[in-house]
Amino acid sequence: MDAVVVYESMYGNSERVARAVARGLADGVRVTVLDVDDPAAAPGALPGADLLVAGGPTHAFGMTRPATRADAVQRATGEVSRRTRGLREWVEAVPRSADAGLVATFDTRVTKVKPLPGSAARGAAKVLRRAGYRMLTPPASFYVGDVEGPLDEGELDRAESWGRSLAAALAPAGSAPRV
Incomplete structure (x- = not known):
């Protein structure tokens, strides 16, 4: 079985989660981890x-946009990615197919706004479902x-555990079409 984990990361947190998910998946699954850029x-x-996993940060209740990425760069006190392409542009470019395969999505979001609506993972899942993908599991959020x-403490362990649950x-879904 093979999986591809594609991520967007502004401050490195989503990348760390993507790599932890990949570590969890790697038990029995060959995994490739790629930045959307x-x-x-x-x-x-x-x-x-056999599985596509896509994730990135939640900005302004959803996937990043050029304006929210520019705002992140302006507000940064440490290292920040100056990317021009994000998860939103990536998922919107995914070709539509009736048998696209299986997908799982994740996001990173700030702990203090847990109860607020909106999620990059749910937004990416919606776009990917429209492109023909079938969700393997509900979208997951990891907190900063x-x-x-x-x-937050324990989030990388939780991401690795989520990766194992995806594997x-x-x-059982091994007969699904390849993405």
Whole structure:
């Protein structure tokens, strides 16, 4: 079985979660981890996989947009990615297919706004379902203490555990078409 984990990360938190998910998936699944800006992550260039996992930060109740990424750069006190392409642009470029395959989505979000609506993971899931993907599991959120982080204690362990649960759910779904 193969999985591709594609992520957007502004401050490095979503990347750390993506890599933890990949570690969890790696028990029995071959995993490729790619930044949405990586040319190898271009939706038409993705290697065939049994599962696509996509994730990124939640900004302004959803996936990042050019304006929210620019705002993140303006507000940054530490290192920040100056990317021009994010998860929103990536999922919107995914070609539609009647048998696209299986997908799981995740996001990172600030702990103090847990009860607020909106989620990059749910937004990405909606777009990917429209493109023909079937959700393997409901979207997951991982929490950071503040906008720039750090990740809350235990979140990387939880992300790795979520990756293991994806691998376990993927095993019975092994007859699904490859993405």
